[in-house]
Amino acid sequence: MTSIQFEDTAVRVPLPGRGRREILAPTTLHLTEHRVAVIGANGSGKSTLARTVNGLVRPSSGRVTVDGKDVVRDGAAVRRMVGFCFTDPAAQLVMPTCVEDIELSLRRTMKDSSARRERALAVLAANGLEQHAHDSVHSLSGGQRQLLALAGVLALEPRVVVADEPTTLLDRANTRRVADALLGLEQQLVLVTHDLDLAARCDRVLVVDSARVVHDGTPEESIAHYVRLADAVTPG
Amino acid sequence: MAGLHQPGDTVLHRLSVGAKVLGLAALSLSIVVARDVRAAVVFLLLTLLLAALARVPLRSVWRAARGVLLIAVVASAFQWWWYGAEKAVETFLDLLSLGLAALSLTATTAVNDMVDALSRWARPLRFVGVDPDRVALTVALTVGALPGTIAIARETRDAARARGLDRNPRAYLSPFVIRIVARAHESGDALHARGIGD
Numbered sequence A: 001m002t003s004i005q006f007e008d009t010a011v012r013v014p015l016p017g018r019g020r021r022e023i024l025a026p027t028t029l030h031l032t033e034h035r036v037a038v039i040g041a042n043g044s045g046k047s048t049l050a051r052t053v054n055g056l057v058r059p060s061s062g063r064v065t066v067d068g069k070d071v072v073r074d075g076a077a078v079r080r081m082v083g084f085c086f087t088d089p090a091a092q093l094v095m096p097t098c099v100e101d102i103e104l105s106l107r108r109t110m111k112d113s114s115a116r117r118e119r120a121l122a123v124l125a126a127n128g129l130e131q132h133a134h135d136s137v138h139s140l141s142g143g144q145r146q147l148l149a150l151a152g153v154l155a156l157e158p159r160v161v162v163a164d165e166p167t168t169l170l171d172r173a174n175t176r177r178v179a180d181a182l183l184g185l186e187q188q189l190v191l192v193t194h195d196l197d198l199a200a201r202c203d204r205v206l207v208v209d210s211a212r213v214v215h216d217g218t219p220e221e222s223i224a225h226y227v228r229l230a231d232a233v234t235p236g
Numbered sequence B: 001m002a003g004l005h006q007p008g009d010t011v012l013h014r015l016s017v018g019a020k021v022l023g024l025a026a027l028s029l030s031i032v033v034a035r036d037v038r039a040a041v042v043f044l045l046l047t048l049l050l051a052a053l054a055r056v057p058l059r060s061v062w063r064a065a066r067g068v069l070l071i072a073v074v075a076s077a078f079q080w081w082w083y084g085a086e087k088a089v090e091t092f093l094d095l096l097s098l099g100l101a102a103l104s105l106t107a108t109t110a111v112n113d114m115v116d117a118l119s120r121w122a123r124p125l126r127f128v129g130v131d132p133d134r135v136a137l138t139v140a141l142t143v144g145a146l147p148g149t150i151a152i153a154r155e156t157r158d159a160a161r162a163r164g165l166d167r168n169p170r171a172y173l174s175p176f177v178i179r180i181v182a183r184a185h186e187s188g189d190a191l192h193a194r195g196i197g198d
Helices: A046-054 A075-081 A098-106 A113-126 A142-154 A172-183 A196-200 A219-233 B017-033 B037-053 B058-083 B085-108 B111-121 B123-128 B132-162 B169-193
Strands: A004-014 A020-031 A035-040 A061-066 A082-085 A160-164 A188-192 A204-209 A212-217
Touching: A004 A046, A020 A046, A020 A061, A020 A212, A035 A046, A035 A196, A035 A219, A046 A061, A046 A082, A046 A160, A046 A188, A046 A204, A075 A082, A082 A142, A082 B169, A098 A113, A098 A142, A098 B111, A113 A142, A113 B111, A142 A160, A142 A172, A172 A188, A196 A219, A204 A219, A212 A219, B017 B037, B017 B085, B017 B111, B037 B085, B058 B085, B111 B123, B111 B132, B123 B132, B132 B169
Parallel strands: A035 A188, A035 A204, A082 A160, A160 A188
Antiparallel strands: A004 A020, A004 A061, A204 A212
């Protein structure tokens, strides 16, 4: 498995006229498990933690490395290794049709357009979307869009997939479809989620609260810790 | 006029992107320059023939025509008022023809082929420090962003209506601009995450 290392990584953002606010407190972690879930309340810092893994958010201090490559210094190399799935796939899908969007992902690595088309169609077929190849991305259901966004990420054969609340906007059936696709990946998965059933299917679960990783352990322990935290805020 | 690419093997599909873009430019120029209602009818028939030749589905033709219809009706109404009925009909037919001509291009050309062609054409700009791939991608993204922008416009309008503020332009325009900027940021992040532009 890939090795993701956080070394005293902190993220601070400037506040107008009021100094800086810490949105991720200094964090040291070594993630080598196949599936790692990150759970926590809204605004706790889960997404910030996940976004540092491929350099979408740059650490203010400390560093993050993926298989030894620094996400800031070796940004392009890290982005080739780390694919990212967003909560709202609509922001991620930028081409008019499904096959064209996958082809966009492949532009960097495949210069020949017919080979690119062939590979894009194969990627769609592998993700059960071949019948939608020439459909508008806007005509797909939410679940299909998220699967297409995932297919666009997988087309580049990353070693790690980071998914930031990929099922938040989906109904139950589509949640199951997307979850099965993500949890069935051979790649290392870092999954930010509010869905505790999904977190329970991972190998390691981090609990983030007030910009800190407050618990790190097995799914059972971490979920129990998170539930206690949530109950303390809204008892009963 | 950002119609969807319809894969196929027609003459138009087989033509190079350059030939199609030049053809579209020449046809559009002719439509605009020819100031005669009979010429407008001929151009409309010609563009319908092109759409048929490209085997563009009727549904797409109707969608493209519907998209341009509102603009055509408004523009023609002004023409009628200022110059009379003949000019209004000519303007109406010309706008429909331009829409259909653009549809025939987009329906027979994959966006990525267009990006490849634009990138080739922009190569000389390298000498002045411009990245041709980035220029081509920007054009493609601008076209690709249109349906999403329209969807956001509709959602924002519906949200204003739901709050009973449909007659207040600020209730519509402010959230619309904010959402467009937010979407641009999200898309930028997504492109960055996909390594596009690295």
